């Protein structure tokens with residue numbers, strides 16, 4: 001399973017793993033793949049701690065850092081990092097606040113208490129918020145910087161390249177891929193409709209070859225719906241030079257997923273997800289719950305633009321998680337959740353991906369008449 005991407009990073013297998021969990025990142029890299037830490041949810045101080053831990057536990061193997069700088073968000077270009085959380089908080093309509101309280105009351109969800117930490121709910125969803133994450137990420141020996149939801153701004157690409165760090169970007173359409181390459185991105189992650197988290201409308205089977213042909217010779221990683229070695233082999237057959245995975249790590253022994261959500265993931269089938277704007281205001285695939293359904297009801301106030309939707313719902317999500325409200329609790333995950341039916345260590349998942357890839361490749365080879 002050796003492709004030029006392996007040489008680009010000095011890795012054994014072109015299997016990339018996105019995770020918010022440092023243990024997964026380290027375990028994937030140590031098993032021959034490339035772990036990439038999602039920085040979005042970390043404050044700069046926390047991110048520093050996570051990356052220090054990775055540096056101490058990854059045996060010198062390469063890893064990456066992922067940030068989210070959307071192409072479009074509320075007040076883009078007109079924000080002061082010190083005051084933007086308050087500015088955004090003031091933009092959340094009362095109608096939304098009242099409706100969210102109504103839904104929580106329907107499910108008897110208690111409020112947070114004074115003992116719970118106050119949080120603005122503004123994560124790194126903006127360039128202003130993500131910039132410190134980029135600086136911290138690249139002050140560590142990360143080999144790859146990844147951006148989601150739009151082309152990384154030129155200053156971010158230059159900042160990475162000056163430090164000899166490659167830049168990758170997630171895309172959901174051929175036009176997006178072409179824009180990213182024009183911006184100097186080194187590696188395209190073509191992520192199909194099946195994927196967990198923010199997704200476009202084109203399925204991987206169509207998207208990957210379209211993007212591979214459009215951006216050649218820039219390498220493409222296939223993403224969305226990859227959880228078995230057969231899907232890795234299919235990705236390579238479509239022209240990808242590797243795979244980018246997210247969902248499958250949520251049910252690994254190292255994944256750190258809360259027990260109640262873990263049970264839901266293990267029980268879910270491939271029809272149990274929905275592309276919903278209830279998380280961030282942009283369509284993202286996640287477990288379908290009574291929470292995602294509520295946002296589609298007649299009385300719903302509608303979705304807010306990024307980052308207001310996440311901020312408006314942040315405390316509600318914390319309450320749902322804290323009080324383990326079964327029918328409301330969920331998380332982003334892709335359609336591959338249907339195959340995530342037991343907890344396995346990262347090393348075993350990696351081994352199975354590689355072994356099954358080899359089997360699939362041999363089966364295909366057997367089809368060729370000589």
Ligand SMILES: Cc1cc2nc3c(=O)[nH]c(=O)nc-3n(C[C@H](O)[C@H](O)[C@H](O)COP(=O)(O)O)c2cc1C
Nearest residue numbers: 018038148195196197224225245246247332333334
């Ligand atoms: C829980 C979860 C959170 C995610 N958050 C991010 C993120 O912060 N940044 C990002 O680039 N991608 C994020 N993604 C998308 C993944 O990077 C990846 O593209 C996707 O999971 C691939 O599809 P799969 O879920 O079918 O493997 C997230 C995915 C999941 C499942």
